[in-house]
Amino acid sequence: MGAELDFSRVPGVLGRIVAERVADYRAADPVLGAARPAARRFEAALRGPDLALIAEVKRASPSQGAIAPLDPAQAARAYEAGGAAAISVLTEPRHFSGDAQALRDVVAGVALPALRKDFVVHPAMLREAADWGASAALLMVSVLHEATGEFLAQAQHLGLDALVEVHDERELDLALETGARIIGVNNRDLTTLHIDLAVSPRLIRRAREKGFEGVLVAESGYRTPADITGVRGLADAVLVGTSLAGSGDLERAARDLMAGV
Numbered sequence: 001m002g003a004e005l006d007f008s009r010v011p012g013v014l015g016r017i018v019a020e021r022v023a024d025y026r027a028a029d030p031v032l033g034a035a036r037p038a039a040r041r042f043e044a045a046l047r048g049p050d051l052a053l054i055a056e057v058k059r060a061s062p063s064q065g066a067i068a069p070l071d072p073a074q075a076a077r078a079y080e081a082g083g084a085a086a087i088s089v090l091t092e093p094r095h096f097s098g099d100a101q102a103l104r105d106v107v108a109g110v111a112l113p114a115l116r117k118d119f120v121v122h123p124a125m126l127r128e129a130a131d132w133g134a135s136a137a138l139l140m141v142s143v144l145h146e147a148t149g150e151f152l153a154q155a156q157h158l159g160l161d162a163l164v165e166v167h168d169e170r171e172l173d174l175a176l177e178t179g180a181r182i183i184g185v186n187n188r189d190l191t192t193l194h195i196d197l198a199v200s201p202r203l204i205r206r207a208r209e210k211g212f213e214g215v216l217v218a219e220s221g222y223r224t225p226a227d228i229t230g231v232r233g234l235a236d237a238v239l240v241g242t243s244l245a246g247s248g249d250l251e252r253a254a255r256d257l258m259a260g261v
């Protein structure tokens with residue numbers, strides 16, 4: 001790895017989570033091992049004529065507290081039956097009740113590609129994602145800043161797709177410079193936890209205006225089909241967690257949310 005990363009710039013709730021993840025992986029081995037072939041399954045699942053759904057296995061969160069005691073494999077099967085194109089699995093343990101087993105169970109339980117959704121701060125987290133069978137990992141520009149490109153190269157070395165996540169124009173422009181193939185725009189301000197569904201359409205338009213031809217994902221805060229209208233015809237996919245996970249009927253909630261897409 002290059003220069004020592006400085007995570008002290010990350011504010012608020014996100015800053016606390018990141019500090020914990022840095023401590024969790026302080027002693028981890030940074031060696032990635034041999035290059036692995038790129039299957040690009042996550043990216044391929046999101047490229048299509050229709051808006052794709054990335055459905056999230058989310059048992060808890062800082063904004064909601066406990067959401068639902070989901071069985072990850074059962075949840076993923078319900079999402080698959082409800083039309084999801086890919087599954088996002090939170091693996092952060094303290095605030096999201098996630099773990100490695102949740103991701104392994106999803107990979108074993110469905111044929112859909114799985115995203116490791118975590119606060120990646122160390123190359124070992126990418127190696128783990130690949131070892132556990134994930135097709136993709138989340139890279140947050142708000143956390144990795146100028147090191148995002150380095151982490152993207154590491155993910156690619158391991159054969160993983162990367163969902164490079166941004167929250168504003170500055171982060172988007174940095175993501176575009178890295179050569180990311182998949183960019184996610186998060187409507188949730190991870191410092192205040194405030195949701196603004198106008199963020200995704202605004203930044204997705206900017207990405208297209210700047211000539212980005214990759215996959216664009218709108219993330220967070222989608223509860224009803226009406227919420228999704230703002231990104232219809234703009235985004236390739238929506239990533240949805242809380243409203244599906246807490247619905248009590250995951251298959252139906254996934255189908256109903258995407259009705260009319």
Ligand SMILES: O=C(O)c1ccccc1NCC(=O)[C@H](O)[C@H](O)COP(=O)(O)O
Pocket residue numbers: 013014056058061062063064186188190193219220221222239240241242243
């Ligand atoms: O969900 C949170 O409260 C949260 C707080 C701090 C950092 C990250 C957080 N969520 C991660 C996500 O990006 C979402 O799980 C994902 O985009 C789905 O969002 P939603 O549909 O609103 O659950």
